[in-house]
Amino acid sequence: METLLIPEWLKDGKYPAGGSCQIRGGFLEKNLTAIASFMRDIIIPQRCALKRGFFQGISPKARIAGIMVLIAGAAAADNIFVLFGLIFLTTVISLFSSVELRVFFKRAAGPFVFTFFAVIPVFFDFFMPGEAFVSFNVFGWKAAITYEGLSQAGRLLARVASIGALIFLLQTTTKESDIFRGLRELRVPRFFAASLFMTFRYILVLLKIVEDTSLSRKSRTINPSLLKDSRKWFAAKIGFILERALKSSEDVTMAMIARGFEGDFKTLNAEPFKGRDYLWLAFTFFVFFLMLGI
């Protein structure tokens, strides 16, 4: 048998001197892991979807249709109290659907906080002139927060929070597969629903690649990496991930063709609506017209 020539340095059996110095994770690595974990939380079906509850008892397509109607109402409503009413209604439905309120508020707060920072300029008179609510003078620079600005920003924030809460309710109480089946049953073009599903499906595959790549780098990192180096590494990895994505899409197409796919995504037909589905839809339309009327 062939003898392996082990280099001298590889024969060195010394362990490094003790010390429990911690290596801080790099900024990019930490964020990548956090984003991957957040995306997985969003995409992977929640345990809640398997529990018994008010919303889980409605068929997926009625759930999706009803939520769409309420979102349309939230987009059209102009009264901030109506929007708060919608948030309250969503919270009540969540309570009766075994959704943990702590998780509900935490998740719904995400888009709210993001939008809050985006609309900060709207509070001020230089963006939204009007009657001053609070005025201040900073080193000779005069500015004021106006009632009009507060009102506009408040409406936008309430709208974002209500839509975020509705989407979270749907996502957390409905299995991912039911969301896509529901979309197909609502006559959303099959190819669109299938593409959407496969996009979500491959986001998970890509997240796994991103995480594994990041972990393998971490396992070989001794000194904390500089942000500049991390950025370079990340840019290179984006290319690698894109390449993997292209290869995966090619392979998936082959797997589909191998099983008879000829361009039209054929699916089983939907089950018809039941009584409670009609009731739910009637209720959402009632709320929709109520929101427009107030």
Add this chain to the structure above:
Amino acid sequence: MVEEVYRLERVSYFYGDSAALKDVSLNIGRGECVSVLGANGSGKSTLLKILDALLFPTSGTMEFSGEEIKAGSNPRSLRETVGFVFFEPDIQLFCPTVFDEVSFGPLQLGLPEEEVKKRADDTISLLGISQLKDRPPYTLSAGEKKKVAIASVLSINPQVLLLDEPTNALDPRTQVWLIGLLSEFKKLRKTCVIATHDLSLAWDVSERAVVLDESHRVVADGPSAEILQNKGLLLSANLIHEHSHRHGAIVHTHSHGPFSVHDEHEK
């Protein structure tokens, strides 16, 4: 005379400049179970993709049931007859649930809905995966994924089954289950082509073996029993390797791999 399913004449395939297959000539008869053996990168997977008309020969010809398969064609008769279990189940499983996955093939072939549901239910219970029916495939273990991948192909009732490294990443119990399943197919006179470097699988299920070596050519084609005893051939095709070690005064030399040819003990 055995009815011919595949006839390949001097088939070569290139990925850009790099060769995957060179001058492969092969006939496969109905009801045969053939193992395509070769080391990593020898062209086994490419050969299976050509047999399923997913890739087309760069040169040479491929006939399926007497009909030449030309570049760019997607023959319906082949799709209805041939099932392909891919190497990576993750690639093959793209539907929202296991049930959707198993019903995908029959639906695309235009079978009536009742028949599709019956086939999906029957196949799921045949493979003992009823408890996974509503689960998204990506949440399953490797063994479960492989079972779903096989179920998704069986539901189209293929007369020809192409399997790419079917025992890869399977635990021993699932491997034994798979061997049992393939043995049942043989009894049903289904044609099986298995690309593998797992020699014990080839020994257990196939009566014929085709060996591709690292030059991407067929170097042997014959009864599995003969080919799997030909140590020189297996060594040259990198399917086994030789290894010596010492037990006290005894030097023990034997071939190594997933399957071993035990023939030497030296003092």
